[in-house]
Amino acid sequence: MEERYVRNLGALTEEECALLQRKTIFVAGCGGLGGYIIEMLLRIGVGKIVAADADVFEASNLNRQLLSEVPLLGARKAKIAAARAKRVNPVIEFIPVEEFLDATNAAQLISGCDVVMDALDNIASRKVLAHACSEANIPMVHGAICGWTAQAAISMPGDGLMDILYPEHIVLGSKSSLSFSPPFCAAMQVALCVKLLCGRDIEPGKVYYADLLDMEFEPLF
Amino acid sequence: MVEVRLFSGFRKGRNKITVLPVAEFPTVDHILRRMEIPAEEVSILLINGFHSQKDDPLKSGDVVSLFPAVGGG
Numbered sequence: 399m400e401e402r403y404v405r406n407l408g409a410l411t412e413e414e415c416a417l418l419q420r421k422t423i424f425v426a427g428c429g430g431l432g433g434y435i436i437e438m439l440l441r442i443g444v445g446k447i448v449a450a451d452a453d454v455f456e457a458s459n460l461n462r463q464l465l466s467e468v469p470l471l472g473a474r475k476a477k478i479a480a481a482r483a484k485r486v487n488p489v490i491e492f493i494p495v496e497e498f499l500d501a502t503n504a505a506q507l508i509s510g511c512d513v514v515m516d517a518l519d520n521i522a523s524r525k526v527l528a529h530a531c532s533e534a535n536i537p538m539v540h541g542a543i544c545g546w547t548a549q550a551a552i553s554m555p556g557d558g559l560m561d562i563l564y565p566e567h568i569v570l571g572s573k574s575s576l577s578f579s580p581p582f583c584a585a586m587q588v589a590l591c592v593k594l595l596c597g598r599d600i601e602p603g604k605v606y607y608a609d610l611l612d613m614e615f616e617p618l619f
Numbered sequence: 620m621v622e623v624r625l626f627s628g629f630r631k632g633r634n635k636i637t638v639l640p641v642a643e644f645p646t647v648d649h650i651l652r653r654m655e656i657p658a659e660e661v662s663i664l665l666i667n668g669f670h671s672q673k674d675d676p677l678k679s680g681d682v683v684s685l686f687p688a689v690g691g692g
Binding site: 427519524542545546547548564567571572573618 | 668
C-alpha cells in the first residue's frame with residue numbers, strides 16, 4: 399500500500415482501500431460542497447474523479463468555498479479543481495468538465511461512474527441529475543446546505559427522493575451559507591459514498607439532517 | 620393539544636416547540652397560517668413521524684414537524 403493511504407487503515411481495510419481506488423466518482427458542482435467533496439475523495443483515494451462546473455469564482459464564494467482564493471477570482475472552478483487535484487493526489491485521474499449539467503448532457507457526463515455526488519446549488523439541476531442517475535441505474539449521494547443547516551442522503555435509482563424533498567412549487571427561504579456548513583455536509587456525503595462503495599451498512603433514502611445552530615443531528619426519516 | 624416542532628430556518632423568530640389546541644387548529648394548514656409560515660417553503664411535513672399533507676386532519680396528541688427546504692450547495 400502507498401504510504402499516503404496508510405492512515406486509512408484501521409478505519410478501512412486494505413481491501414476496501416483497493417476497492418475505492420478502482421471506483422469512478424462524478425461530482426456535480428465544484429463550489430461549496432463540490433470543493434470539499436473533491437478534496438476528501440482525493441485524500442481518501444478513489445480511482446477517478448469527473449467534476450463538472452461551468453462557473454467561475456466570484457467574491458461572494460470566498461466565505462465558504464475551499465477552492466476559491468482572491469487571486470483566482472474569475473477563474474473556472476472545474477479548472478482550479480483539476481489543478482488542486484494534481485497537487486493533492488496526482489495518482490488519481492481527474493477529468494474537469496467546464497459545462498453546466500442539464501438534461502442534454504447529464505446522461506453522457508455520468509456514464510461509467512460508480513457514484514454521483516450531488517454538489518449542486520439549485521433544485522432544478524438536482525432533479526435533472528436524479529433523473530439521469532435513475533435512467534443510468536447509478537446511486538446518487540445528495541447533499542444540500544442552507545445557513546446553519548446541512549442535509550445528506552443516499553438516493554437509489556428511482557426512489558424519487560428529490561421529489562419528496564423538493565415538492566413542486568417549493569420555494570427556498572434563504573441563500574445564506576456559512577463557512578462550516580459545506581465541509582460538514584460534504585463530510586456526511588463522502589462518508590455515505592465510502593460506505594456505499596465498500597458495501598458497509600447503509601440506509602438509502604434516509605435523510606441525515608444537521609442543525610449546527612442548535613447542534614441537533616438526526617435522521618429526518 | 621397538538622405539538623408543533625419547527626426546524627432550521629423556521630425557528631427564526633419562532634419557538635422550537637409550540638403547543639396548540641386542536642379544536643382551533645384542526646389541520647396543519649391552520650397552523651401554518653397562525654405561524655405565518657408560507658406553505659410553499661415547507662419541504663417536509665411530518666405528523667407523528669410520517670409524511671403528511673397540510674390538509675390532513677389532526678387529533679389531540681399529534682406531533683407535527685415542519686422542515687424548510689434546504690437546497691444550496
